[in-house]
Amino acid sequence: MDAPASLGIVEILGIATSASLLAGWRLYLVVLATGIAMNSGVVPLPDHLQSLQVLANPWVMGFAAIGALCEFFADKIMWLDSIWDTVHTLVRPVGGALLALAIVDPADPALQVVAFLLGGGGALIAHGGKASARAVVNTSPEPVSNAVVSTAEDVATVGLLWLAYEYPWVAAGVAVLVLAACIYLLVLARRILHRLFWRTGEQTQHPLSETADG
Template sequence: MPIMEIIGLAGSVSLLSGWRLYLCVFATGLAMRLDALPVPEHLASLGVLENPWVMGIAALGALAEFFADKVMWLDSIWDTVHTAVRPVGGALLALAIVDPSDPAMQVIAFMLGGGASFLAHGGKASARAVVNTSPEPVSNAVVSTGEDIATVGLLWLAYEYPIAAGSIAVVLFALMIALLLIARRIIKRVFFRSPKVER
């Protein structure tokens, strides 16, 4: 697999794990177990994801996240707790994707994977903080379900078409930057409104 495809694949998986780490681990392990995702020889270290224990823990985490993410403000608490977990998980997934015989590439993948996952986590957490300002609870469930569907779909696309994985990573990166900027503007407007001067 060419170097740019590997970087694109590692970037896509890392960014998606910033949204849904447990779902990424479980979906990848399940796809490998069902032989729906043939793993190239140099990605053999990803084989650990199809271990029943790893899949079981990832499934429990994904299930807990699925429900926690649908409840207003509980999702923000969940995101806060996972501020350290998701970037480390994303970095380790990126590390598993690159060739273990190339130490320089492993260091790059670990740093970029962690950074990409942290950026995605920040964009998601900021967007959810904005959604939580809405008084009705339905928007939270809709946004969360959209994230679930997008994560599974984009993960499948990245693994099935590694050439497209780089494009997916670039689009996700741009989306995360846009979400951060929009959330910053809205949060500033909602929480830091200057008081009106009465005449």
């Protein structure tokens, strides 16, 4: 499929926001998948996205591959995934912001500022949703949940990224979908963790109450 010669502002911001949100889940995988797609010709870049060609650089792809491999295994081990997420609390938002900046036409400084802010904010929200969901999953005593959730994130990241690049007109929809999912995960994780700690606090206080009554 040949990409269009130029894209509208909505499509450009949609792609930038989608890529940044997905980078909040899997920064290295997003960079690696984009580079591979460019080298293989799967993603023929429109004029406005030529600056992303740097992601197809062998050095960039090599670093991204190492990071993606480390993240692939770390993300499937209970509690190690939360440690990995904590370490990347700053890395993912910055990476998402820079990725969005690279997507936007440098001839439009105002649009670049908007994309930078949307990219950084979107990646931070996505990172928060992912980290919160993992904190909930880690409360489960069995380790299978981590691998299942992590694999689902891998598949969703690659699939949605391909969708945004291949069909720019739906990129904004992809961004809204990912954003809604991240906000939902944040709210859901907050409720579950609050309920969990509230019950733990009740169980801790209950024996003391019985002792006082006795």
